[in-house]
Amino acid sequence: MSHAADVLDRITERAAQSRPAAAAVGLLAAGNLLDALGQRRAARSAVGAGLVTAVPTAVSGWSDWSDTEGHERRIGALHSSANTVGLLLHAASLARRPRRGGAGLALLGSAVLGVGGWLGGHLAYALGVGVDTTAFQAGPTEWTDAGASADVSDAPAQVEVGGVPLVLVRHDGRLHALADRCTHRGGPLSDGRLVDGCLECPWHLSRFDVTDGAVHRGPATRPQPVYEVREVAGRIEVRRQEGRALRINPVGV
Numbered sequence: 001m002s003h004a005a006d007v008l009d010r011i012t013e014r015a016a017q018s019r020p021a022a023a024a025v026g027l028l029a030a031g032n033l034l035d036a037l038g039q040r041r042a043a044r045s046a047v048g049a050g051l052v053t054a055v056p057t058a059v060s061g062w063s064d065w066s067d068t069e070g071h072e073r074r075i076g077a078l079h080s081s082a083n084t085v086g087l088l089l090h091a092a093s094l095a096r097r098p099r100r101g102g103a104g105l106a107l108l109g110s111a112v113l114g115v116g117g118w119l120g121g122h123l124a125y126a127l128g129v130g131v132d133t134t135a136f137q138a139g140p141t142e143w144t145d146a147g148a149s150a151d152v153s154d155a156p157a158q159v160e161v162g163g164v165p166l167v168l169v170r171h172d173g174r175l176h177a178l179a180d181r182c183t184h185r186g187g188p189l190s191d192g193r194l195v196d197g198c199l200e201c202p203w204h205l206s207r208f209d210v211t212d213g214a215v216h217r218g219p220a221t222r223p224q225p226v227y228e229v230r231e232v233a234g235r236i237e238v239r240r241q242e243g244r245a246l247r248i249n250p251v252g253v
């Protein structure tokens with residue numbers, strides 16, 4: 001991967017993690033409210049700030065969309081188009097101020113953005129785009145056998161424990177266990193490779209630190225779940241870290 005592509009990945013990752021969408025929508029809506037209150041200068045500032053804040057949102061949205069296909073891709077294109085039109089209307093409102101019509105254009109822009117937001121919600125909640133694919137995985141909370149110690153080396157190996165696929169790997173003499181399903185789109189990390197202390201997903205090349213699952217390279221934005229692991233009499237045992245034990249498993253593995 002080129003340096004420029006790597007930098008773009010990092011920008012995308014940070015943009016997705018900083019949740020700028022809520023800030024952009026909030027600022028643009030605040031502009032509408034200030035217009036209604038007759039605070040034209042403040043409204044102009046809010047709309048301007050909202051437009052700037054929307055830039056990283058668009059970048060992360062583009063990253064999510066580029067990995068979709070079929071129905072998801074078409075809905076994503078509609079979502080993107082509505083948001084683009086909405087932002088252009090807000091930009092036009094900014095250019096028109098302080099003349100008459102600026103507030104109306106901003107209001108129309110927010111209405112179109114509302115349609116885009118509804119489509120975005122459909123993408124996330126109905127189609128699962130951008131959702132951590134391990135969110136509902138359970139796994140054992142008690143120490144559970146995961147195979148023979150001799151079977152695990154620095155080559156990632158998949159095991160299934162309590163119905164959940166895990167990946168085991170050794171690095172610098174230490175054994176690590178992570179969820180095998182990539183948090184981005186569910187790629188099997190056990191088919192990837194170990195690079196600089198990270199597991200690299202074979203599908204879109206995200207990298208996760210084997211020690212804590214932290215994202216070192218996108219497009220993934222969510223860390224990979226890490227399991228506690230120990231070796232007892234030549235066998236490997238794992239259990240889920242309590243920090244992940246926030247949910248039951250309503251949809252199977």
Ligand code: FES
Binds near residue numbers: 182185187202
């Ligand atoms: S599935 Fe996309 S990076 Fe793993």
